[in-house]
Amino acid sequence: MEMDYVTDFPQTHMDRRPRKRARLAWEVPQAYPKAQSGIYYGQEVGNVTSFGTSRVLPDHASLFVKGLAEKGSPPWRDDDKDGHYMFALGENLTSRYKILRKIGEGTFGQVLECWDRDMKEMVAIKVVRSVKKYREAAIIEIDVLQLLRKYDRSGSRCVQIWNWFDYRNHICIVFEMLGPSLYDFLRKNNYRPFPVDLVRELGRQLLECVAFMHDMRLIHTDLKPENILFVSSEYVKIPDYKITSRSPKEGTFYKRMPKSSAIKVIDFGSTAYEQQNHNYIVSTRHYRAPEVILGLGWSTPCDIWSVGCILVELCSGEALFQTHENLEHLAMMERVLGPLPQQMLKRADCHTGKFVKRGRLDWPDGAVSRESIKAVLKLPRLPNLVMQHVDHSAGDLIDLLQGLLRYDPSSRLTAHEALRHPFFTREHYRRF
Numbered sequence: 001m002e003m004d005y006v007t008d009f010p011q012t013h014m015d016r017r018p019r020k021r022a023r024l025a026w027e028v029p030q031a032y033p034k035a036q037s038g039i040y041y042g043q044e045v046g047n048v049t050s051f052g053t054s055r056v057l058p059d060h061a062s063l064f065v066k067g068l069a070e071k072g073s074p075p076w077r078d079d080d081k082d083g084h085y086m087f088a089l090g091e092n093l094t095s096r097y098k099i100l101r102k103i104g105e106g107t108f109g110q111v112l113e114c115w116d117r118d119m120k121e122m123v124a125i126k127v128v129r130s131v132k133k134y135r136e137a138a139i140i141e142i143d144v145l146q147l148l149r150k151y152d153r154s155g156s157r158c159v160q161i162w163n164w165f166d167y168r169n170h171i172c173i174v175f176e177m178l179g180p181s182l183y184d185f186l187r188k189n190n191y192r193p194f195p196v197d198l199v200r201e202l203g204r205q206l207l208e209c210v211a212f213m214h215d216m217r218l219i220h221t222d223l224k225p226e227n228i229l230f231v232s233s234e235y236v237k238i239p240d241y242k243i244t245s246r247s248p249k250e251g252t253f254y255k256r257m258p259k260s261s262a263i264k265v266i267d268f269g270s271t272a273y274e275q276q277n278h279n280y281i282v283s284t285r286h287y288r289a290p291e292v293i294l295g296l297g298w299s300t301p302c303d304i305w306s307v308g309c310i311l312v313e314l315c316s317g318e319a320l321f322q323t324h325e326n327l328e329h330l331a332m333m334e335r336v337l338g339p340l341p342q343q344m345l346k347r348a349d350c351h352t353g354k355f356v357k358r359g360r361l362d363w364p365d366g367a368v369s370r371e372s373i374k375a376v377l378k379l380p381r382l383p384n385l386v387m388q389h390v391d392h393s394a395g396d397l398i399d400l401l402q403g404l405l406r407y408d409p410s411s412r413l414t415a416h417e418a419l420r421h422p423f424f425t426r427e428h429y430r431r432f
Helices: 058-064 132-151 182-188 196-215 301-316 326-337 342-346 370-377 382-389 394-404 415-419
Strands: 045-047 097-106 109-116 121-128 161-167 170-176 228-230 234-240 253-258 263-265
Touching: 097 121, 121 132, 132 161, 132 170, 182 228, 182 253, 182 301, 196 263, 196 301, 196 394, 196 415, 301 382, 301 394, 301 415, 326 370, 326 382, 382 394, 394 415
Parallel strands: none
Antiparallel strands: 045 234, 097 109, 109 121, 121 170, 161 170, 228 263, 234 253
């Protein structure tokens, strides 16, 4: 069947969440099998230009090196006031890598798409700010990435480190090139949710990665849609009739669907070892577990809470707990999931204990504004929220989410237990 396709979606979106947060080593990159899982097919194949792999075929690779005057170093420039590396497109990052474009930026530094002259392929290079704490975090991330790669026998869904080096006081980590993040894909779709069958595939792979890390006694601590990338940047466009009350002929819209569902988890700069003492704040706000907010200490279950929040967001299109303040965040949890256990509230540390009165959350009396109270009241209970967006297998998904989002971290599902849940294992789901 032939379909007409729109060029792109109107860019009327608004970013609904806050944007986050020396030795020389040249390692020979190894070949790693590419993830092959994929469940969606369509007529038109596109490419996500903002974060996708550059569409350069191997036989055209010479175009990137042909005509280069030299492979020398660019002129020395001072870093900017925040310690970010200053560069111009087309310059070299050592004689091996040519900078093609910037594909990401964060508190850590920048991510550059580069041409690897030795391996004749595109790579993503994380160029860390020349600030002591970020350099130290980068060294820890390199150690974690190398440990994960060493024990990765069957494809853990963790991004692969290929190389690293120290260049002009910037730690540079070379990664395989991947596609857009789940968040960028949602944003390009104007925050329209993914179908539940795709959510199942993404959730399975995410939990496989978390299970692998937890088996290694590692805690990611910053799982969120921005840190989960599609392996491929290709997508298909399909009609979406749900967003208009007019007839399909008058008001057909289109949404993007990834051509492959394969994903990998990135950003191991905040990864912690399980045996460490964990009392500091971790996780980006919307994915932060209650034990972290209450100062009760945390371990591997904080990753599981984040996975639950992510799955809800993929199903609904929006972050589950859109807040910037602790008491409001806890009140939102109670609105969606029911009352917090009294034993957790009683153990709250001196900083968060002010949110508790007479063994209960001090809400709404402690709210900072009427708008805050309204923001909490508008949230539906978890089962209602899921059923608003999921057309089939809602019961299994709700049951899974209730296991992932249990308040008590000791009773929360583990990653391995979640992977055995009927939402992933029921026979009739496998045909999708």
